[in-house]
Amino acid sequence: AQKITQTQPGMFVQEKEAVTLDCTYDTSDQSYGLFWYKQPSSGEMIFLIYQGSYDEQNATEGRYSLNFQKARKSANLVISASQLGDSAMYFCAMREGRKNYGQNFVFGPGTRLSVLP
Amino acid sequence: NAGVTQTPKFQVLKTGQSMTLQCAQDMNHEYMSWYRQDPGMGLRLIHYSVGAGITDQGEVPNGYNVSRSTTEDFPLRLLSAAPSQTSVYFCASGRQGPTNYGYTFGSGTRLTVV
Numbered sequence: 001a002q003k004i005t006q007t008q009p010g011m012f013v014q015e016k017e018a019v020t021l022d023c024t025y026d027t028s029d030q031s032y033g034l035f036w037y038k039q040p041s042s043g044e045m046i047f048l049i050y051q052g053s054y055d056e057q058n059a060t061e062g063r064y065s066l067n068f069q070k071a072r073k074s075a076n077l078v079i080s081a082s083q084l085g086d087s088a089m090y091f092c093a094m095r096e097g098r099k100n101y102g103q104n105f106v107f108g109p110g111t112r113l114s115v116l117p
Numbered sequence: 118n119a120g121v122t123q124t125p126k127f128q129v130l131k132t133g134q135s136m137t138l139q140c141a142q143d144m145n146h147e148y149m150s151w152y153r154q155d156p157g158m159g160l161r162l163i164h165y166s167v168g169a170g171i172t173d174q175g176e177v178p179n180g181y182n183v184s185r186s187t188t189e190d191f192p193l194r195l196l197s198a199a200p201s202q203t204s205v206y207f208c209a210s211g212r213q214g215p216t217n218y219g220y221t222f223g224s225g226t227r228l229t230v231v
Contacts (some may be wrong), residue, residue, distance in 0.1 A: 003166035009157070035219055044205065075148075091159060095218075105220055107152075107159040 003027065004092050004108035011113050013082045020067070021077040021111045023092030029053075032096045034075040035092075035105070036066065037090040048090075051075055087115045118150040119143050123208050123223035129206060130230045138193040138226050140208030143180075146221070149191040153177065153204040166191055167213065198230045203211045 003088040005024045025034065036048040051059045051066045059066040067076040079086055092108040124139045142149065150165035152175075162175030166185040180202060182194040191210075195202060205227050209220040 004159075037222075043225045043227075044203065045209075047219050047221075050219060080200055105150075105160075105162075107161075109159040 002031050003106040005095055006092055006108040008111045009109070011111055012116055013079075013113065015084060016081055018078060018080045019082055019113065021079070021090050021092075021113065023075045023077065023108060025073050025075060025094050026094070027073075027094065027096055029096045032094055034066070034068070035093040036045050036064070036075075036077045036097070037091045037093060038086075039091065039110070040085075041088070043093075049077070082115045084115050084117060087113060089113075119205060121208055121210050121221050121223040123206075123226050126224065128226060130195070130228065132198060132200060132230060134198050135197050136198065138195075138206055138208075138228075140191045140193065140223060141189050142191075142208075142210040142221070143149050143189065144210060144221065145188060146210035147188070147213045148220075149185065150175070150209050150220075151181070151183065151191070151193045152207045152209065153202075155204050156205060163193065163206075195228075200230045202228065203230045204228060 003026050023048045032053045034051045038046045049059050049061045049064045049116050058068050063080045065078045089112050091108045091110045093105045121142045142147045145226050147168050151163040152160040154160050161177050163181050164183040169185050169188050172183050185191050205225050208223040211220040212218045
């Protein structure tokens, strides 16, 4: 079964508008972490934001915020005031606490965001 | 700090050839892993290591070998390259500990097997 689901293969957004990238996850752990990474066309993986399962407030990092709905097991990324440089592939990932020994990240299939001028 | 260094950045192999993708990190991270990235499939774990001398298989280990003789280095060996191994390969490293420890990725190796 897919642990991380990103249902939007591609998204378009107008420059300066906000956009939400969806992510749902599946885990039976109580302790886990959720991450979003950005992969621009140059190929590198850039860490954007983290949300812990016990965090009561939604994480924010500059123009990025994470809409964390624990009961629904969703961790959507919100990008405010989109910029042309935000055009990239975005991956949602999860790290499960009980797998400390292996510490494997599980990634979703990604969403390609295109920002239109 | 250099972070995670992967070499080479690009490689073309003929079917049946073998090669080693190099990965080195200078952050004293215990955990290192190799992923492959294919269109529409995200990143899939090939092999990982939680310390020198300890390795284990991930989701897609067939056709690949790893070893971890030092904390810094985690090479990935393709034993007999196949066209199905055409992919972009990422090495990542991280610290043991709570779930808020993220991973640092190398810049990737684009491998084509013809």
